[in-house]
Structures are given as structure tokens and as C-alpha cells.
Amino acid sequence: MSLFNIGVRALQTNQVVLQTTGHNIANVNTPGYSRQTVALQNLPGQFTGSGFIGQGVEVQAIVRNQSDMLTRQATAAAAVSAADSARAQSLQRLQDVFSGGDSGLGAAINDMMNALADVASAPTDLTARTVVLTRMDETAARMRSASDQLDQIAAGVRSDLDTGVKAVNDLASQIARLNEQIVRAQGSGKAPNDLLDQRDQAIRNLNQYVQTTQVPADDGSLGVFVGNQPLVLGNTAATLSVDNAPDFSGSGQLKLFFTPPGGTPQAIDEQVIGGGSLAGQLKFYNGDLEEGSNLLGRMALSLTQTLNAQNRLGLTLDSKTGGDLFQPIALKDAIAGAGNPSGAGIGLAVADPAKLKASAYTVTFTAAAVGTVVRQSDGVALSFDGTTGNTLQDILRGEGLTTTVTGTPQAGDRFLIQPLREAAGKMQALVHTPSQLAAANPVNAAMGTGNTGSLQLASLQALSNPPGASVPFTLTFTGPNTYTRSDDPAVPPALPTTYSYVSGQAITYDSATPPTGWSLTLSGTPKQGDTVTVGDALAAGDYFQRDAGNAKAMLALRDAPMFDGAPLSDGFASAMAQVGTRTQSAQFAAQMSGTIAANLESDRTAISGVNLDEEAAKLIQYQQAYQASAKMIQVAQTVFDSLLQTMG
Incomplete structure (x- = not known):
């Protein structure tokens, strides 16, 4: 037997x-x-x-061949890879908005600025004026179109985030059910291999969306944590959701929220999420897409402010003061932080378009006039203490912004400043009649009829319109390097005040009250007795219609430093470079993390x-x-x- x-x-x-x-x-x-x-x-x-x-x-026993260490490493690496891949894919869509070529926004801006050359050459040519206005309208339309594309990208990312959190919640419920089945099965003393595989696979799938850490319990169940929040404990699952950031209502920023069973949603710090497609998409939405909006908004604001200001310094064909070429873009007030102890507010306007940074700012008060401004694009912190030259207004004026504080801030007050976020979508051309393009200077300059030197007019630019008390104005040269001014007559027996002359160096008349003036640049060498008179262009008959001084000034803006020192004509190229650099870096990171994840998954499958x-x-x-x-x-x-x- x-x-x-x-x-x-x-x-x-x-x-x-x-x-x-x-x-x-x-x-x-x-x-x-x-x-x-x-x-x-x-x-x-x-x-x-x-x-x-x-x-x-x-x-x-029936043994399940697997390595806990390799499984954890492969899962974590896959989460990082998913985050990098999701961000790289979204950045590729953003880069398409900042594309070059004839149909790009940069071509429209350059065509608009270059068209001013024809007006500068023939200021009475209505066809040339019409081309300029058409180019301006096209630039504004492309700016709005680019803004719409960014909105579409944002909507797509938001939809992906909502889909992702739904998948996370379904997987969390599945893991909780598997935990319960595994605990019951392990009562036999043997490991339920197939159930353990299903749970591990569900955790791997979960980490494609959000990176988790796993903590085993004595009863065989597995706790799953997102950051320090328990997504799954035993047979109970919490839920995740995506909603607007609670700190600053209306900021457009998104946060991931954790809701425990029967509890209230709690915002999760983006930095602790780690990997997963949700982390990559949130990083893109709150960072990369924000930068893209700021780059577009800065271009729209700078073009609008600069060209409007210059056109207002000129005369139209019908002898009127020039008006705005584009609809002025009003900046949104700073967003007060939730729970601010005071009712203070901060109003904003553009002070200097050339100083604008493609960034948002966070202002934190530690006292009524003391605090810190943090530039979000690079994390630079700028402190202010309320003393002369170091107020909040002074700090933000250095960033190109005019600030108006209402009420009295208190310690603990926080504000979010987003001056550029929605500006591109508001750009709108106003002038459609060729005669309304203010190509002429409101001032003119005439050399003395008896001049014997080689003095020549290089440029004349109005600083105000109308010129007011700044004209008529005469410079009388007392030698090759000195001159006197007609607004500074000698009172006998005193001698006239003598000023130095340098060929090619601007001579400026600028009266603060009222703000009137002009800037005159001469070349050549004068002789004693030579004169130059600056007068009112309208006093010289119809001469102003043939003058193109202001059109030349607008054309000169093409090469003026505007975007972080880059000329206006290169502003879009600079934005393309910034977005392109981010995209390339993200693609490299995605390739690197993808390779690491693939290698670790290969090591895991070699055993399992x-x-x-x-x-x-x-x-x-x-x-x-x-x-x-x-x-x-x-x-x-x-x-x-x-x-x-x-x-x-």
C-alpha cells in the first residue's frame, strides 16, 4: 500500500x-x-x-515569482515617466501656437512694423496708410487667435485632468475591494497569488495618473498614499478631484484635492504629488501655459501701449491730434488672498511697457507698508519697507507697473498680480480710416537762413502733443560746441547761459507741468551765429501733411528695446525661443525617464x-x-x- x-x-x-x-x-x-x-x-x-x-x-506552496523592491522601483519610475510624457505632449501643443513662418504671429508683427516704412516715405499716400491699418488689424486678429488657441489647450488639459481623477477614483475603489478579498483569502494561510497580481497591476495603473507610496498592513492589505494623504486604507477608498486653487479666487490656477470618506476636500501641494500624468498636466497648466499666456499678453500690451502712445504724439492728415490705434487694454486688479485680514485692494496699470516681465507676482504684507513681492517666473523675491524709494509702488514700477493701493493692508494680507494673463485676447484695432494715422510731428525744425556751418537736422521727435509752451524755440550757437536757448534770456548785466553741443546727441526740451516738449538731434558742426528754430507744425500751413516725422518714430520702435532688452521686432522670436527651450527640455526629460522606466520594467519582468x-x-x-x-x-x-x- x-x-x-x-x-x-x-x-x-x-x-x-x-x-x-x-x-x-x-x-x-x-x-x-x-x-x-x-x-x-x-x-x-x-x-x-x-x-x-x-x-x-x-x-x-505555489510561489509567486516577483521582487517587491523591483516592483516598487518600476512603479515609481513609470509614474515619473508618465508625468514627463504628459507635460511634453502638452508643451508640444503650446509650441505649435508659437510657431514661425508666414502665418505666424511674428510675421504679422514684422509686416505691420515694416509697412510703416512706406508711410514714412510717402505720408500722403492713402494706399500705404491703408496697408498699415490692415496689418494692424491682422496682428490684433492673430493675437486673439493665439489667445483662443491657448484657451483651447487649457480646456483640453482640464478635460484630461477630470478624466484622470475619475480613473484614479475607480482604481482606488478597485484596490480597496481587492484588499478585502486578499484579507479574506489569506485566512487560509496561503497567498492568493492572482489577487495579489491584480492589486499590483491596479497600483501600477494608478501610478500612471498619480504617484503613490504603498504601506503593507499585517492583515495583508495595502495602504496607498498620495503625498501624505491616505487614498486607500484597508477596504476604504478616498477620492481625488481637480478644482480652482482656493488661495486666490479667480486666478485660473488648478489644484488637486483629496476628500476622505465623509470628509471635506483638502488641497494637496503640487510639489508632493511627484509623478503621474496628473502631476505633469498640473505643472503644464499652472506653469508652462501660464508663461505662454504671459508672453502673448506682454506682446499685446507692449504693442498696444507703445503704438498708441506714439500715435498720440502725431498729427493726422486733417490736422487732428492722433488717437489710439488699438483698444486700450485695462489691467485686472490684483486678486486678494482668501482670508485677508483687511479689505485693501491693489489696482494696476502699465507704467513702462519696456520693463514688463512675462510673469505673475505674489505680494505678501508683514505690516501696512512692509512686505515682499515674489516674481513667479523665476522666484526672485523683492522686499519693500515703505521708505522713500523702496515702497510697493517703487518695486512694481521697476517691473513696468503702476500700482494704486486702496485701503490699508495688514500683516498677513496676500495678493496675486496677473497683469498679462488675459491681455492678448483683448487686443483690438480701432483705427480703420487712413487719414487718422498720425504720421506727422506736431513740431518742425528750421535751420536759420543765414547759417554758415554744416549743421543738419538728424531727427526731431515730439514728447507731447500739442507742443504747448515748448514752441517756438530757438537755439543760437556761440561756437562749434556751445549754444544758448531762447527760453533762457539774459537779464543784463548777466550773460546768457551757455550749453554744450555734441553732434548726434539729443537736445531735449521737457517741461513737467504741463508735460510738453520735444527731442532734437543735430549733426554737423555749427558756426557762431547759426540758429535752429523749433516751431508748431500747424503754423506752417499744410506742411504737416507732407511731414512723416511721427511715422519714422513709429518705425523706429521696431528696433527699440522692449522685451527683456530684445527689440520689438524680435519679441515673438524671443517668446518662441523660451517656449521651444521648455519643450526641448521636457522632451529630453520624457525620453530619459521613459528609458529608466523601461529598463526597470524589463528587470521586473525578467523575474515575474x-x-x-x-x-x-x-x-x-x-x-x-x-x-x-x-x-x-x-x-x-x-x-x-x-x-x-x-x-x-
Whole structure:
């Protein structure tokens, strides 16, 4: 009977081994499946007078082949890769908005500025004026179109975030259910391998959306945490959601929120989320997309402010003071932080377009006039203490902004300044009549008829319109390097005040009250007695219609430093470079993290994956063992039959 029992045990054991091998082969393509092997052990021998006689084999356990360390590493690396990939894909869409070529925004801006050259050459040519106004309208339209594209990208990312958190919540519920099943199954004392595989795969899928850490419990369940928040504990799952940031209502920033069962939503710091597509998309939405909006907004504001200001310094064909070429863009007031102790507010306007930074700002008060301004684009902190030259207004004036504080701020007050975010979508051309383009200067300059030197007019630019008390105005040269001014007459017996003259250096008349003046640049060498008179252009008949001084000044803006020192004509190229650099960096990071994730996943599957060739070889081996076990039973049966016949 012992031989018969050994054969039966061997047959049953090899059947289990064959069944497990078949299970491996059947799940070769099942995501997350870990190869299983059967651990065998021999039964204790039975003691006889001749020694211990073996009693065969039995199944000790069905082992799940996997490495906890490699599984955790591969899961974490996949989360980082998913974040980098999601951000890189979104940045590629942003880069498409900042594309070059004839249809790009940069071409429209350059065409608009270059068209002013024809007006400067022929100020009475209505066709040339019409081309300029058409180019301005086209530039404004492309600016609005680019802003709309950014809005569409934002809407797409927001939709992806909503889809992602729904998937996270479904996976969290699935993990909680698997935890419950695993706890029940482990009551038998054996590991439920297939349930453990399903849970690990669900965690890997979860980390594609948001990076998690896992903490095993004594009962076999697994706690899953996002940052320091428990997403899954035992058989209970919390939920995630995406909503507007609570700190500054209306800022357009998004946050990931954690809601425990029966609790209230709590914002999760973006920095602790780590990896996952949600982290990458939030980083893009709150950072990269914000920068793109600021770059566009700065161009729109600078073009609007600069060209409007210059056109107001000129005269139209019908002798009127020039008006705004584009609809003035009003800046949105600073957003007060939630729970600010005071009711203070901060109003904003553009002080100097050339100083604008493509950034938002956070203002924090530690006292009524003391605090810090943080430039969000680079993290630079600028402190103010309320002393002369170091007030909040002084700090923001250095950033190109005029600030009006209403009420009295208190310690703890916080404000978010987003001066550029929506500016591009508001750019609108106003002037559509060619005669309203103010190409002429309101002032003119005439050389004295008796001049004997080589003095020539290089440029004349109005600083105000109308010129007011700044004209008529005469410069009388007392030598090659000195002159006197008609607004500074000598009072006998005093001598006239003498000023220095340098060829090519601007001579400026600027009266603060009222703000009137002009800037005159001369070249050549004067002789004693030479004069230059600056007068009112309208006093010279219809001369102003043929003058193109203001058109030349507008054309000169093309090369004026505007965007972080770059000329206005290169502003879009600079924005393209910034977005392109971000995109390339993100793509490199995605490639790098993707390679690391793939290598770690390969290491994990080297242990856990199913090799069909290896399983086929084992199948033959275990089949032969099964057949041998059956033969053993047959032999035992024959021996037993012979014994019965002999005894009979």
C-alpha cells in the first residue's frame, strides 16, 4: 500500500505542477501577471528496522515569482515617466501656437512694423496708410487667435485632468475591494497569488495618473498614499478631484484635492504629488501655459501701449491730434488672498511697457507698508519697507507697473498680480480710416537762413502733443560746441547761459507741468551765429501733411528695446525661443525617464514574466513525471494483485 500511496501523491503533485505551468502559459499576455512555480517537499520517512523509508512528495506552496523592491522601483519610475510624457505632449501643443513662418504671429508683427516704412516715405499716400491699418488689424486678429488657441489647450488639459481623477477614483475603489478579498483569502494561510497580481497591476495603473507610496498592513492589505494623504486604507477608498486653487479666487490656477470618506476636500501641494500624468498636466497648466499666456499678453500690451502712445504724439492728415490705434487694454486688479485680514485692494496699470516681465507676482504684507513681492517666473523675491524709494509702488514700477493701493493692508494680507494673463485676447484695432494715422510731428525744425556751418537736422521727435509752451524755440550757437536757448534770456548785466553741443546727441526740451516738449538731434558742426528754430507744425500751413516725422518714430520702435532688452521686432522670436527651450527640455526629460522606466520594467519582468520556451520545457518534464507517477500506480496495482493471487 505504501508504494500505491506514494504513486497517488506523486500523481496529484505532478498534476498540480502541470496545472500551474498551464496557468503560466495561459497568462503569458495578461498585464501584471507574475509567473508561478510550485514548491515541493518530501514527506518525512517512516521508521523501520532497516531505517527510514520515504513516503513520497507533496505540494508545499505555489510561489509567486516577483521582487517587491523591483516592483516598487518600476512603479515609481513609470509614474515619473508618465508625468514627463504628459507635460511634453502638452508643451508640444503650446509650441505649435508659437510657431514661425508666414502665418505666424511674428510675421504679422514684422509686416505691420515694416509697412510703416512706406508711410514714412510717402505720408500722403492713402494706399500705404491703408496697408498699415490692415496689418494692424491682422496682428490684433492673430493675437486673439493665439489667445483662443491657448484657451483651447487649457480646456483640453482640464478635460484630461477630470478624466484622470475619475480613473484614479475607480482604481482606488478597485484596490480597496481587492484588499478585502486578499484579507479574506489569506485566512487560509496561503497567498492568493492572482489577487495579489491584480492589486499590483491596479497600483501600477494608478501610478500612471498619480504617484503613490504603498504601506503593507499585517492583515495583508495595502495602504496607498498620495503625498501624505491616505487614498486607500484597508477596504476604504478616498477620492481625488481637480478644482480652482482656493488661495486666490479667480486666478485660473488648478489644484488637486483629496476628500476622505465623509470628509471635506483638502488641497494637496503640487510639489508632493511627484509623478503621474496628473502631476505633469498640473505643472503644464499652472506653469508652462501660464508663461505662454504671459508672453502673448506682454506682446499685446507692449504693442498696444507703445503704438498708441506714439500715435498720440502725431498729427493726422486733417490736422487732428492722433488717437489710439488699438483698444486700450485695462489691467485686472490684483486678486486678494482668501482670508485677508483687511479689505485693501491693489489696482494696476502699465507704467513702462519696456520693463514688463512675462510673469505673475505674489505680494505678501508683514505690516501696512512692509512686505515682499515674489516674481513667479523665476522666484526672485523683492522686499519693500515703505521708505522713500523702496515702497510697493517703487518695486512694481521697476517691473513696468503702476500700482494704486486702496485701503490699508495688514500683516498677513496676500495678493496675486496677473497683469498679462488675459491681455492678448483683448487686443483690438480701432483705427480703420487712413487719414487718422498720425504720421506727422506736431513740431518742425528750421535751420536759420543765414547759417554758415554744416549743421543738419538728424531727427526731431515730439514728447507731447500739442507742443504747448515748448514752441517756438530757438537755439543760437556761440561756437562749434556751445549754444544758448531762447527760453533762457539774459537779464543784463548777466550773460546768457551757455550749453554744450555734441553732434548726434539729443537736445531735449521737457517741461513737467504741463508735460510738453520735444527731442532734437543735430549733426554737423555749427558756426557762431547759426540758429535752429523749433516751431508748431500747424503754423506752417499744410506742411504737416507732407511731414512723416511721427511715422519714422513709429518705425523706429521696431528696433527699440522692449522685451527683456530684445527689440520689438524680435519679441515673438524671443517668446518662441523660451517656449521651444521648455519643450526641448521636457522632451529630453520624457525620453530619459521613459528609458529608466523601461529598463526597470524589463528587470521586473525578467523575474515575474512568463518565458514560453522555459514553460514548454517544464511542461514536457512534468508530463513525463506525471506519466511515471501513473506507471508507479500501475506497478503497485500489479504487485498488489499478484500478492492477492498468491495468498489465495
